[in-house]
Amino acid sequence: MPLRLPPLSSLRFFEAAGRHCSFKLAAAELSVTPSAVSHGIVGLEQALGVELFVREPGRLALTPAGADYLVYVSEAFSLIAIGTQRLPDKRARRPIAVSCAPTLASRWLLPRLAGFRECWPAIDVTVDTSRRQVGFPVDGFDFAIRLSRAPVAGEGWARLFGERHVPVCSAAYRERLLDEQGRPDLRRATLIHVDTASEDWQAWLDATGIAGVPTTGGLRFDTIQLAFEAAAAGLGVVLGRRPLVDREIESGALVEAGAPSIDSHGAYWLVSSEGVDQRPDLASFRNWLLEEAEQPAREHAGS
Known part of the structure; x- marks a missing residue:
């Protein structure tokens, strides 16, 4: 029956x-x-x-x-x-589907995709930056890049890189923070907050032991991108997240505010769906992404 x-x-x-x-x-x-x-x-x-x-x-x-x-x-x-x-797929190979937070996608993944396409021009990639939770393999994604303190049991997690948090602002705004000895004083600053960030100013203050900097008030945004743009516009000091903020620091749009930098508790992880090794295109993309994540560490070690 x-x-x-x-x-x-x-x-x-x-x-x-x-x-x-x-x-x-x-x-x-x-x-x-x-x-x-x-x-x-x-x-x-x-x-x-x-x-x-x-x-x-x-x-x-x-x-x-x-x-x-x-x-x-x-x-x-x-x-x-x-x-x-x-199942053996006799049709044209479907694109590789990746779920990634929007700021990481635009600042880290997107600039590197040209290199992947040069090596594998026949492999297409789809990037989804919606904030919804991804379920493997039901939602049809092959990979997700997630910020987490530790891998989740039962799924294929590989560490890409960590974050380093450093207060940054525009050069002109930094001049406004200088005290009589010419040192930046964050107590004079308007703090720019990212409401969606798992670690923000309070975590930085707790880690550095700096006291007397109020975390209430200030400006609040729901994306890291907007927070960086607000700081570049001279509206206050934001907690920069390296390597995401490296572009602004290298261009001079943002400068370090003269405060300590700390390592984040979390890291970016590549989460792979089951059966990645059974598709050569997926295995190639995963290996390429892991190699790209190692490059900054190798460059730093060689400097």
């Missing part, structure tokens, strides 16, 4: 909503309306005879039964995706 399965479309809605704990984010990922996701999950709950989510104003959470079911559904979709990837 064939197995009786719930509607696969409803299961897809459930997997995305359970992963995000949000109907809205699941709908955006699947290119449908939140209402469609909600109705699909209600139908699934009715078919199964069990509640999968706790719905409260402003809050969506999995029930214990829903959390248990999500493990099986996610694994099932992963197995289907892996099996599909292993």
Whole structure:
């Protein structure tokens, strides 16, 4: 007797909503309306005879039964995706799909892609800079570049490089910070914050032991790019993240504010989907990216 399965479309809605704990984010990922996701999950709950989510104003959470079911559904979709990837593909090879934060994509990955294309002109690459969480292999990505303190168990993680945090500002603004002895004083500065950064001014102050610099107020932005541009415009001091801020420092648009630099607790990691070694184009891209990440370390060691 064939197995009786719930509607696969409803299961897809459930997997995305359970992963995000949000109907809205699941709908955006699947290119449908939140209402469609909600109705699909209600139908699934009715078919199964069990509640999968706790719905409260402003809050969506999995029930214990829903959390248990999500493990099986996610694994099932992963197995289907892996099996599909292993099929011999007689069509033109699909592009390599990479998920990457927008600032890292524009400042580190994009300038290097020309070199990759010179070596492998027949391999196309798609870069996605949306902020959504990526699920391997269900979402169809081959790689993701993520900032994290440590690798996550069960996935293929390889360290690319770390960040070094250094306060930077425009040269003219730095002159405004000088005290009577001609030394920059951050207590006079307007601090520029990045709300989405995992480590910002408070982490820097804690690491350096510098006191008396207020972290409340100042200017706040949701992207590192805007924060760098605000500092270059003379609006304050931003916590520069090297190597992302190297371009501005080398051009003189930003200068070090005369304060200590520290190593970030996190690092950028290349996360690979399962089966990368079975596709020569994916293996070539991964090896190339790891070699590119080693170049600054080699150059620094040789200087």
